[in-house]
Amino acid sequence: MSYYSRSSPFANSAIVAGIYLPELLNKEITPGEALDWLEQKEQTFFEIRNNFELPANVIQNFIEGKGSNKFPETSYSFGVFDYDFRELFPEAIYQSMRKSLIEFSRKIKGFEEGIIMGFESKTSSPIQVIRDDKYLAAGFENLYVIGEGSRRAGGIISSAVDGIKAATTLIE
Numbered sequence: 566m567s568y569y570s571r572s573s574p575f576a577n578s579a580i581v582a583g584i585y586l587p588e589l590l591n592k593e594i595t596p597g598e599a600l601d602w603l604e605q606k607e608q609t610f611f612e613i614r615n616n617f618e619l620p621a622n623v624i625q626n627f628i629e630g631k632g633s634n635k636f637p638e639t640s641y642s643f644g645v646f647d648y649d650f651r652e653l654f655p656e657a658i659y660q661s662m663r664k665s666l667i668e669f670s671r672k673i674k675g676f677e678e679g680i681i682m683g684f685e686s687k688t689s690s691p692i693q694v695i696r697d698d699k700y701l702a703a704g705f706e707n708l709y710v711i712g713e714g715s716r717r718a719g720g721i722i723s724s725a726v727d728g729i730k731a732a733t734t735l736i737e
């Protein structure tokens with residue numbers, strides 16, 4: 566992670582656990598219910614302390630199912646506290662993350678000394694704006710929704726390119 570010169574000692578990344586909610590919850594659910602489920606999970610993380618401190622664990626301890634009484638320095642300014650992630654996630658999610666972290670730690674020396682913290686419930690916008698070839702949102706005469714929010718892009722570069730293409734189209 567670097568704000569400018571790539572000299573920060575911290576790497577900041579996320580582990581994505583893909584889930585299929587009907588299978589996980591063993592019932593049919595609507596898209597709205599799926600979003601509610603994610604929001605509820607985020608709420609649960611917040612309500613442990615009712616502030617922006619984050620539940621966390623050292624990766625090696627997460628893998629071994631143990632708590633951590635000491636954390637290495639972190640770039641997260643609100644602070645972290647030890648928490649058992651199995652109380653926050655269904656077992657299937659915990660196990661898939663655990664297996665991935667074992668693999669990362671095997672391939673990247675020192676990865677297991679890092680901290681796993683917090684929860685980001687979505688990897689990109691969960692809704693898609695319908696728009697035409699000129700990037701105009703359906704039903705509007707002057708609304709151009711671009712980048713991540715249009716769900717036509719899923720990251721920094723693709724969002725930027727989407728924005729450039731939309732602007733160029735508009736100018737032309």
Ligand SMILES: Cc1cc2nc3c(=O)[nH]c(=O)nc-3n(C[C@H](O)[C@H](O)[C@H](O)COP(=O)(O)OP(=O)(O)OC[C@H]3O[C@@H](n4cnc5c(N)ncnc54)[C@H](O)[C@@H]3O)c2cc1C
Nearest residue numbers: 579685711712713714715718719720721722723724725728
């Ligand atoms: C923690 C995290 C890590 C990520 N890591 C990566 C990564 O490693 N690689 C990668 O490719 N992508 C990553 N992403 C995703 C990436 O950041 C987004 O896909 C990308 O920034 C979307 O660009 P955007 O221009 O569509 O939206 P944004 O970058 O969100 O820009 C939207 C802008 O609109 C402004 N805005 C909002 N409302 C208003 C308003 N009413 N009036 C005026 N301005 C307004 C906001 O302030 C903001 O500046 C990450 C995202 C997060 C949250």
